[in-house]
Amino acid sequence: MKRIIIVLITFVLYFWVNLSAQTFKAGAALRVITPENLIPISGGMGTPEMPTGKKGDLFVRALVLEKGNTRIAIVSVDNLGWPAYLGDRSRQLIKGIPPENILIGATHAHSAPDAYGFTDNDGNTGADLKYLDWCVTQIADAVNEAVTKLEPASLKTAVGEAKGKIAYNYYAEKLYDPRCGIIQAIANSGKNKGNPIATLVNYAIHPEILGTDRKLISPDLCGPLYDRIESKVGGMAIFMNSAQGGMVTADTRRENGKEANDWNECIRIGNLLADEALRIIEPAPGQEDPGLFCASRVIRFPVDSEAMRYVFQNSPVAIKYRTENQDYSTIETRLNLINIGKAQVITIPGEALPNIGYYVKRKMKSDQPFLFGLTNDAYGYMLTKEDFGGFEIYNYISRTSLGEMTGNIYEEEAIKFINESPAPSK
Numbered sequence: 001m002k003r004i005i006i007v008l009i010t011f012v013l014y015f016w017v018n019l020s021a022q023t024f025k026a027g028a029a030l031r032v033i034t035p036e037n038l039i040p041i042s043g044g045m046g047t048p049e050m051p052t053g054k055k056g057d058l059f060v061r062a063l064v065l066e067k068g069n070t071r072i073a074i075v076s077v078d079n080l081g082w083p084a085y086l087g088d089r090s091r092q093l094i095k096g097i098p099p100e101n102i103l104i105g106a107t108h109a110h111s112a113p114d115a116y117g118f119t120d121n122d123g124n125t126g127a128d129l130k131y132l133d134w135c136v137t138q139i140a141d142a143v144n145e146a147v148t149k150l151e152p153a154s155l156k157t158a159v160g161e162a163k164g165k166i167a168y169n170y171y172a173e174k175l176y177d178p179r180c181g182i183i184q185a186i187a188n189s190g191k192n193k194g195n196p197i198a199t200l201v202n203y204a205i206h207p208e209i210l211g212t213d214r215k216l217i218s219p220d221l222c223g224p225l226y227d228r229i230e231s232k233v234g235g236m237a238i239f240m241n242s243a244q245g246g247m248v249t250a251d252t253r254r255e256n257g258k259e260a261n262d263w264n265e266c267i268r269i270g271n272l273l274a275d276e277a278l279r280i281i282e283p284a285p286g287q288e289d290p291g292l293f294c295a296s297r298v299i300r301f302p303v304d305s306e307a308m309r310y311v312f313q314n315s316p317v318a319i320k321y322r323t324e325n326q327d328y329s330t331i332e333t334r335l336n337l338i339n340i341g342k343a344q345v346i347t348i349p350g351e352a353l354p355n356i357g358y359y360v361k362r363k364m365k366s367d368q369p370f371l372f373g374l375t376n377d378a379y380g381y382m383l384t385k386e387d388f389g390g391f392e393i394y395n396y397i398s399r400t401s402l403g404e405m406t407g408n409i410y411e412e413e414a415i416k417f418i419n420e421s422p423a424p425s426k
C-alpha cells in the first residue's frame with residue numbers, strides 16, 4: 001500500500017512539474033528613456049534638430065513570453081531606428097534569454113534622440129553617446145524585470161482592419177495596409193486573473209505628426225496609444241511598427257490642403273488606433289494552451305548606396321560599438337520568425353514598402369500574419385528592384401535604401417524562412 005502511494009505521489013509530482021514547465025507564461029515591464037536634458041532629435045538622415053521642449057515620455061517596453069524551453073522577448077524603443085550594434089549590447093546584459101530570441105524594434109518616432117549617429121560633412125554629430133549608453137542598460141533592465149514577472153497566461157490574437165482616419169500613403173493615398181494585428185496576454189491566476197498583462201499592437205504608420213519641426217522630444221502618436229490602451233484594459237501596451245515604408249504616414253490631412261501637426265493630433269490618432277485595436281481583439285477567442293516557437297537566421301545585403309555606407313563608416317555610434325572593422329560592401333542582419341498561438345510574426349530590418357508587406361504576409365502560414373518592421377536593425381527603405389530608382393517621387397526612398405536588390409533579397413529570404421519553419425496552430 002505504502003509503495004503504491006509513493007508511486008502515485010511521484011506520478012502526480014512528475015505531471016505537475018511537467019505541466020508547469022509547459023505552461024504558457026507572459027511578463028511585461030517598461031522603462032522611461034526620456035533624456036533628462038534637451039539633446040538633438042532625428043527624423044531621418046541628415047543633421048539632427050535641437051529641441052526646445054518635451055511632450056510625453058519616451059519608453060522601452062518589453063514583453064517576455066515563455067513556454068517549455070522557449071523564451072523570447074519582444075522589445076519596442078521609442079526611436080526612429082535602433083541599430084543592432086546598440087541592441088546587441090543590451091542582449092549581452094539580459095539573463096536567461098538567448099540573444100537571438102530577443103527582438104528589438106523601433107517605433108519609428110521622428111522626434112527622439114539620434115541613435116544612428118548621422119554626421120554632417122564636417123563629421124559633426126548630434127548623437128549623445130552617454131544617453132545611448134543609458135538606453136542600452138534601460139532596455140536590458142526592462143527585459144530582465146519582465147522575466148522576473150513571468151506568470152501563467154492565456155492568449156488572444158487577432159488581425160483586422162483598423163477603420164477611420166489613421167494612416168494613408170503620402171505618395172498614393174490608398175496604397176497602404178489597413179490591417180492591425182493584436183497580441184494580448186491575459187493573466188490566468190493571482191489578483192490580476194482575467195486581465196491583460198500586455199496588449200501588443202502591430203500596425204504600419206510613420207509616427208511623424210510632430211516630426212522635428214515642432215522641436216519637441218516626443219513619442220508622437222505612440223504615447224497617447226499606450227495611455228489609451230492602459231487606461232481602458234490595464235496591463236502594458238506595446239507598439240511594433242510594420243511595413244510602413246514609402247510613405248505610409250499618419251493621416252493628419254485637413255481641408256484645403258492643411259495638416260494638423262500638433263500634440264492634439266497625436267492624441268486623436270493614438271487614441272483611435274488604440275480603440276480600433278481593442279475593438280478588433282475583444283471578440284477573439286481565448287487560446288488556453290498556446291504554442292510558442294522562435295527561430296532566427298542571419299542574412300546579408302549588398303550596400304550599393306554611397307550615402308548609407310558613409311553613415312555606417314562615419315557614425316560615432318557605429319565606430320564605438322561595432323565589434324569588427326568592416327568595409328561595408330555588404331552588411332548582415334538577423335531575421336526572426338515566431339509563432340505565438342495562432343499568430344505568425346516575421347521581422348523586417350528596415351522600412352519595407354507596403355507592397356512587399358502584402359506579399360510576405362500572403363506567403364505566411366497563418367491567417368493572422370504580423371510583420372515587425374524596423375526590428376533588430378533599421379537599414380533604411382526596402383523597395384523592390386522595379387520600384388528602386390523608378391518614379392521621381394521614389395528618389396528620396398531610393399537614396400536612403402541599401403540598394404536595388406534589398407527588397408527582393410528580403411522577400412526571398414523571408415519566404416524561404418517561412419517555408420522552412422513550422423506553421424502556428426490553427
Ligand SMILES: [Zn+2]
Binds near residue numbers: 108245351
Ligand atoms: Zn521612415
